[in-house]
Amino acid sequence: MQIPSSIITLLIGMLLVLGGMWVGQNINLLPVDASVNAPIYDELFQVLFTIGTVLFVGIVGLLVFSLIRFRRRSDQIGDGIAIEGNLPLEIFWTAVPAVVVLFVGLYSYDIYDRMGGMVPLAHDHMDGAHEERVWGGISSGSVQAGEIGNALPIDVTAMQFAFLFHYPDGDIISGELHVPAGRPITLRMEAKDVIHAFWVPEFRLKQDVIPGQPTQLSFTPTRPGRYPIVCAELCGPYHGGMRSTVVVEEQDAWDAWFSSNAKTDAANT
Ligand code: CUA
Numbered sequence: 001m002q003i004p005s006s007i008i009t010l011l012i013g014m015l016l017v018l019g020g021m022w023v024g025q026n027i028n029l030l031p032v033d034a035s036v037n038a039p040i041y042d043e044l045f046q047v048l049f050t051i052g053t054v055l056f057v058g059i060v061g062l063l064v065f066s067l068i069r070f071r072r073r074s075d076q077i078g079d080g081i082a083i084e085g086n087l088p089l090e091i092f093w094t095a096v097p098a099v100v101v102l103f104v105g106l107y108s109y110d111i112y113d114r115m116g117g118m119v120p121l122a123h124d125h126m127d128g129a130h131e132e133r134v135w136g137g138i139s140s141g142s143v144q145a146g147e148i149g150n151a152l153p154i155d156v157t158a159m160q161f162a163f164l165f166h167y168p169d170g171d172i173i174s175g176e177l178h179v180p181a182g183r184p185i186t187l188r189m190e191a192k193d194v195i196h197a198f199w200v201p202e203f204r205l206k207q208d209v210i211p212g213q214p215t216q217l218s219f220t221p222t223r224p225g226r227y228p229i230v231c232a233e234l235c236g237p238y239h240g241g242m243r244s245t246v247v248v249e250e251q252d253a254w255d256a257w258f259s260s261n262a263k264t265d266a267a268n269t
Helices: 005-026 038-069 087-114 119-127 251-261 263-268
Strands: 152-159 162-167 172-174 177-180 185-191 196-200 205-209 215-219 225-231 243-249
Touching: 005 038, 038 087, 152 177, 152 196, 162 177, 172 251, 177 251, 185 196, 185 205, 205 215, 243 251
Parallel strands: 152 185, 177 243
Antiparallel strands: 152 162, 162 172, 185 215, 196 205, 196 225, 225 243
16 A cells, blocks of 8 residues: 555654754753843744754755655666746745744844843934943843843953953952842943954853943843853954853852952951
């Protein structure tokens, strides 16, 4: 008995989708998540990884199958069959990518919005052109809504080839970024020379640091540990060595670090 090819195609399609979903759920290529928005980002990554797996396995599988199944046999010397085109097939392979791309676009926008990515933009339009930005402030239903009020402000200066962190509260200057877990942080960043980018893979966050145009980055670290800060914008010959460390500490440990480094405290005692 011959199984109809449409049934086989359907079965293979279902297997592909299920396999892709399994891969998306169970194979994790990302480093540990250490900020509040990291799980939101990972949700998007899982969906993209699922789609990517289905497309990759489907396309490469079909290609390899066709290479073997339709190869030229030794007794074949004539031309292949002349095929003009196939309208339904062409509509199908145009519509499917269109729907996938549209979905990924809308979903990415939603994730970016939930991570608070639209907040600085909204600010720029409201405050007008080159006013100094009001850091933190209005947040439209994003994760960080309501948390920004007690955000810890830290000034970040990027230069060839280092990051410098300045804590206005204690007048601390540090080459390492120390932050307490669970507290919202607002980085106010500016570069001295060329464009750099502040990137912490474990936070799933990256923001350009630009000379003459302050940028900001708000996040809430969650998991104590030491994570790399990487410059993610080609900024000169030692760009690859422009790294620092963010140390996420429990509140007590951070308090101790802060008070042992704060200049105002030392002056008072
Ligand atoms: Cu700074 Cu690359």
